[in-house]
Amino acid sequence: MDIKKEFLDVYGIEPDVSYYSPGRVNLIGEHIDYNGGLVFPAAISLGTYAAVKVRKDQVFRFHSDNFKELGIIQVSLNSLDYDSSHEWTNYVKGVLKYVNENYEGVTFGFDLEVNGTLPPASGLSSSASLQVLVAYICNDLYELGLTREKMALIAQHVENNYMGMHCGIMDQLIIAKGIKNKALLMNTATLETTPVDAFFEGYTWVIMNSNYKRKTTESKYNERVRETKEGLRIIQQTKVCKYLCDLTPSEFDEVKNEIKDDVILRRVRHVINEQQRVLDSKTALSTKDANWFGRLLNESHQSLKDDYEVTGFNLDSLTNAARTHKALGARVTGAGFGGCAIALVKNEDVNEMIEKTKKTYYEETKTKAEFYLVEFTDGVSKL
Numbered sequence: 041m042d043i044k045k046e047f048l049d050v051y052g053i054e055p056d057v058s059y060y061s062p063g064r065v066n067l068i069g070e071h072i073d074y075n076g077g078l079v080f081p082a083a084i085s086l087g088t089y090a091a092v093k094v095r096k097d098q099v100f101r102f103h104s105d106n107f108k109e110l111g112i113i114q115v116s117l118n119s120l121d122y123d124s125s126h127e128w129t130n131y132v133k134g135v136l137k138y139v140n141e142n143y144e145g146v147t148f149g150f151d152l153e154v155n156g157t158l159p160p161a162s163g164l165s166s167s168a169s170l171q172v173l174v175a176y177i178c179n180d181l182y183e184l185g186l187t188r189e190k191m192a193l194i195a196q197h198v199e200n201n202y203m204g205m206h207c208g209i210m211d212q213l214i215i216a217k218g219i220k221n222k223a224l225l226m227n228t229a230t231l232e233t234t235p236v237d238a239f240f241e242g243y244t245w246v247i248m249n250s251n252y253k254r255k256t257t258e259s260k261y262n263e264r265v266r267e268t269k270e271g272l273r274i275i276q277q278t279k280v281c282k283y284l285c286d287l288t289p290s291e292f293d294e295v296k297n298e299i300k301d302d303v304i305l306r307r308v309r310h311v312i313n314e315q316q317r318v319l320d321s322k323t324a325l326s327t328k329d330a331n332w333f334g335r336l337l338n339e340s341h342q343s344l345k346d347d348y349e350v351t352g353f354n355l356d357s358l359t360n361a362a363r364t365h366k367a368l369g370a371r372v373t374g375a376g377f378g379g380c381a382i383a384l385v386k387n388e389d390v391n392e393m394i395e396k397t398k399k400t401y402y403e404e405t406k407t408k409a410e411f412y413l414v415e416f417t418d419g420v421s422k423l
Contacts, residue, residue, distance in 0.1 A: 043423075047091035047153035050103045050112070055091035055153070057180070061173035061420040062087040063164040064214045065247055065382055066373050067223055067238060068340055069318040071348055073208030075268055075311045076229040076283025078318040081210055082238055082416040083218025084247075088156040088169040089423075092177055095149040100136065102129045104154040117149060122202060128154075131167055134202035135174040138194055145182045152177075159410070161253050163374020167203075168211035171195035176216075176420045188216040188419065189231050206265045218419035225322055229283055236322065238416065240330040244390050245382060248362060248370070248397070249410040252354035252378040261375050264307065264348065271308035274299050284308060285315040310347035314340060334368030334384050341371035341381075350376030354405050359383070361400035365393045 047055040062083035069079035098117035104110070106128075113129045120137035122130055132152065140146045154173075158166040175191040178184060186194075192212035199205050199212075209228050217224065223238035239245075272284050279295050281287055287295075292312040299305040317336045324333040341359050345351040351359075351372050359370040362383045370383035385393050394411045401409045 041089050041155060041157070043089040043091045043153060043155055046105055046155055047093070047151075050153055051093065051101070051151050053093060055093045055151075058089065058091040058423040059173060059177060059180075059421065060087055060089055060423055061169045061176065062215055062218055062417050063158040063166060063169050064211055064218070065164060065245070065380075065414070066210065067245075067382065068321045068336060068371070069210075069314060070340060070344055070372065070374075070376070071264060071350065072285055072311050072314050072318075073210035073226075073228040074206070074265055075208075075272075075285050077285035077311065077315045079210045079226050079228060080223050080236075080238070080318055080321060081214040081226065082223040083214055083419055084164070085415040085417050086157045086164060086412065087417075088154060088158065088166070088173050090173055090177065091153045092181070093151045094181060095151060098147070098149050100132075100149040101151045102132055102154070103152070104128060104156075106154070106156055106160075117146065128170070130203065131170045131198070132174050134198035135171055135178065135194060137202065138198055139175070139178045139182070139184070143182065143184050145184065146178070150177075150181065159249055159251075161379060162249050163372070163376070163379030164247070165211040165215065165374070167199065167205075168195060168207075169215055171198055172212050172215040172420050180422065189213065191420075192216040192231075204262075206262045214419070216419050218417055220418045221416050223416065225318075229285070236325055238325065240325075240328060240333070240384070242387055243330050243368070244385050244387055244413065246362075246367075246385050246390060246394065247373070247412040247414060248358055248381045248383060249412070250354045250358050250378060250380065250401075251407050251409060252352070252405070260350070260377055264350070267304055267307045268311055271299060271304045271311075274304070275308070284311045287312055289313060289316055306347040310343045313343055330368055330384060337369030337371045337382070337384060338363065344372055344376060348376075352377055354378065354407065355381055357404045358397070358401050358409055361397040361404070362393060364400065365396040367393055367397075
């Protein structure tokens, strides 16, 4: 992608600098990053490109080839409040507003051209990719001296408090700290990350896009956050713990009868068992046991379907079809309610799995799935 040429075409002048911010896929550990859990994401070779030219005034101009119909959106340093008509640029404005209010040195604006290769609403973190990208740009241009962890926390703060999506830290942190050819075992309570070789010899990770557009993700996601917080509150009345993921499955068995609401019980059960699956997946990787990891993927999806209720007909159809057509395991990745799934497949079975899964999925849903063979990449960077 020639993001510098796109900038020139839009603004009629060469940019000063360009950047890239990856998307992410989470191998396992879903909906536990806001419960103090361990997760296993990797930065991927689909992401968000940006080109920037510094201005001498305090004006910002934004344009994206992904949203050409919106044209150039212009704001000033003192007019960065949320505006629904500004659509995608609210993610940019939110980061700028936070940086301006919390750091010195934001004395000039810039022109920004953005183009993303991540499919929107796919569960591959296009919004986090953009927010971390803007935090990185601000750190570079305004010489803020931010760590990558701090950039991730700024992006999460904006998502939570400016955009109103009560997400955890996983997406932002992996996009900020990704390492080429590695997944990161991430402790979302401490922000500690451990690089892990996430490939099994002779096997391929396949990302499968259901192309079912999520409609109520924000409200349902925030509902799950509230439900697990309520479960934690109930458990804390009889057991000392800071996060749900502090509990082992056996410790949960000791206190689960305190939770009288079946919905809350199932939400908490998913969180506790998903945490254990992440621990098991680390062992599966270290022992090169692809079959075990495949079973963990399937168990994770079933739990997300039955206990957490975030999959839906399309994702269930897509993952079932992949398993039927030789995937060792498959599960939803990301928030769910649509978007993407991930499958682990023997190299020699990849083409057959993709073609047959595509056919079966279309027959069942009348929707065409897309498949991506991606590399795991470094985090956000200057090009």
